[in-house]
Amino acid sequence: MKTDWNEEQLVQEYADKHRGITDWRLGYKSVLELLRKVCGKTGLDYGCGSGKFARRLKEFGANVYALDTSQRAIDEAIRIGDVGIKYRHIKSGDLSSVPELDFATINFVLCCVQDNEEIAEILRKIYEKLPQEGILVVCEPHPDGVNHEFVSYRSTGKVPLKSGDKVRVELDGLSKKFCDCWRPKKETLELIAQAGFFVERVKEPLADPEEFFWKDEKTQVPYLIVKAVK
Numbered sequence: 001m002k003t004d005w006n007e008e009q010l011v012q013e014y015a016d017k018h019r020g021i022t023d024w025r026l027g028y029k030s031v032l033e034l035l036r037k038v039c040g041k042t043g044l045d046y047g048c049g050s051g052k053f054a055r056r057l058k059e060f061g062a063n064v065y066a067l068d069t070s071q072r073a074i075d076e077a078i079r080i081g082d083v084g085i086k087y088r089h090i091k092s093g094d095l096s097s098v099p100e101l102d103f104a105t106i107n108f109v110l111c112c113v114q115d116n117e118e119i120a121e122i123l124r125k126i127y128e129k130l131p132q133e134g135i136l137v138v139c140e141p142h143p144d145g146v147n148h149e150f151v152s153y154r155s156t157g158k159v160p161l162k163s164g165d166k167v168r169v170e171l172d173g174l175s176k177k178f179c180d181c182w183r184p185k186k187e188t189l190e191l192i193a194q195a196g197f198f199v200e201r202v203k204e205p206l207a208d209p210e211e212f213f214w215k216d217e218k219t220q221v222p223y224l225i226v227k228a229v230k
C-alpha cells in the first residue's frame, strides 16, 4: 500500500520524534558538502517534509524554496517556524511557484514515488529551473541497505527485490511504520541522467568504525547520494 505522507501521526512523529543521527551524519552532511557554497544562492528543497533540511540551508544563508505534496507537512514546517523559507504545497512536479534556481536537493523523496514516469517529470522540471552547471543533489536510502539495521532506520523486504517492490521502513522514534518503493541504484542514476543531468559524483559514506554507537553503518552504506550537474 502507498504511504500517505499527509497522515497526521506519520507527519507529527517524523517532525517531532525522528532524531535521524544517521540522516544527519551520513546523509545531509554529504548533501551539504556536494552543494558546496549555498550562502546567497537560491535553492530548492523538493519534498521538504516538515522542513528540517530547508532550515539548515536557510541557516547557511541560502534563499530557500521548499515544496511538498503533503499539506500537513507544509503546515507543520510553518508551525515549527518558517524563518523566511518559501514553503509551498504543490502537486507532484509543479515548480511553477519557483523562480530560476542555483541549486536543488531531493532528500528521501524518490523512494516515496512508485512511478518512474512521475520521477522523470520531477527531475525534468528541476532541470528546467537550473542554470547551466547548476547542481542537483539527490539523497536516497541505499538499495543495498534493505534488511540491515542502522541507528536511524531499518527497512525490510523479501529478496531478491525488483524495481517498484515495497520495503517496510521503521525510523527511530516513530511508532508508525510505513513503506518505501525500492529501485536499484542503476535505475536511480539512469533516471537522473535521462532528465539531462551529468552524474558527476556518487557518494556512499560508511560510518567511522571507531565511533561505538553505529550499527550496520560501519560495514553497509545506508544512503546513496548523487551529485548531478546540468
Ligand SMILES: C[S@@+](CC[C@H](N)C(=O)[O-])C[C@H]1O[C@@H](n2cnc3c(N)ncnc32)[C@H](O)[C@@H]1O
Binding pocket: 005, 006, 046, 047, 048, 049, 050, 051, 052, 053, 067, 068, 069, 070, 073, 091, 092, 093, 106, 107, 108, 109, 112, 113
Ligand atoms: C521521508 S519524507 C522526507 C522529507 C524531507 N525531505 C526530509 O529529508 O526530512 C518524504 C516527503 O516527500 C514528500 N513527497 C512524496 N512524494 C512527493 C512528490 N511526488 N512530490 C513532492 N513531495 C513528495 C512527502 O509528502 C514527504 O513529506
